[in-house]
Amino acid sequence: MALNFPAGAAISGLLLIALLSTSASAHNITRILSNNPDFSFFNSLLTSTDLAAEINSRRTITVLAVSNDAVGAITGFSPDVQRRILSVHVILDYFDLDKLQNLNKHSTILTTLFQASGVAEDLAGFLNVTKFGDGRIVFGSAAPGAGVDADLVGSVAARPYNISVLQVSSVIIPPGIASVGDKSPPPAAANAPVSAKVNETAPSKAPSPAADSPVTEAAAPAPATDVPADAPAPADAPAADAPADAPEAESPAADSPKGEADEDANSGGERVVIGAGLGVIVGAVLLASL
Template structure:
């Protein structure tokens, strides 16, 4: 009877630890945010939010740990609305930067000259510089544009919509950023010809050689801040998840061994 009671107690304790470990493991591997739920709080971005969900870009965003979304308020989707769903997905993916940026960081980070890497670049469909964005700061304003040669720099960062440092930042921009040739209608190279004589004054990059700012570079996956680690690391980063997973798997194995020995 004594042996039976001890076995029951050991089994109960082992089961409790095992269940707790599994639940903890699940919590460390879930997304750090849900962009759809965040944008639902802001009625001015309903159209943009719906389009992210319809094209599946929202799901791709939620699988990341560090991201910046360049959002368009209602009525500013422009020609994106008339595109096919596949093209809409490409364009929207180009509005997702694989790193964390708020307005202050964009204005302050003037150290590097590599373009910002977007979600579209990671898709493998981008050609030439279609998957990158250039950023310039002029007269206190942050302006963005496609990194494709000859593309206009005419989308201004207007404000911060929401942020969860250092996981997700949602910034409002004045107009869509559409890389030449991203719809497959023509190649980026041929798209530069009509822009060769475009007014230089409208593109801050051509006017006064403004400073170009960016994340860690085209090869970066956006899992760490771009300023060399000056920002606190994300508690939900992939590295933390990997370590936690290893520890918990070991714990589960130990509990299982203890359970078998007790049995």
């Protein structure tokens, strides 16, 4: 004989099952930490930065809590930077004491909520957990230059495999996390490279090559003030030197006056002789007529 259940009863049963499964997996980090007053300041920071709601929305999570006497390193930062630092303390996986003790590797890289934010640079969104031979377990940022110095103190709460709250000895602050997403340098840093660049290029651009170049100084002609006013131009210099170096025989101008003087002297002598002869002949004729 078949049993007929009303449709409303079936729907109510499904809703009850869904409600029970949701309540079984749900967790509240604020309520967990409120049971221990040593984490009251850490708990209030999770609430003020809205990280508590995001932690509660995750199905599987591990929170590295810091006690009131060690959380003071966060207080000097802005709320936005505080959120970044606190999100580094939220691991996107479940790790309790047993799971950490059974790690096969000496060091393991873990993904944090800061990496899921999309603004983490380099390895700032990852944690490095190291297990030493003496059983000591230490957490630290996986970013270059960061130290691994936040010791695991113990377990605060665990609900396998949804949420685990572990206490660490100090705040984990990745290098450069305070300036993540800020691409503009501070005013002093922004002006320094510009000034340095100007100073580097000034010597090559400021002087005029014609004024400062040793080569152009050597090739430039001598200043006009150093040359006498009546000095001949460079093009006339060879003509001025030609008479001193030219052979004497090649200078017709120098021999011309001397030749003409000799010719005139010879002509005058011949005229004197002819005149004297004529005078003798005329005198002889006159004597004969007497």
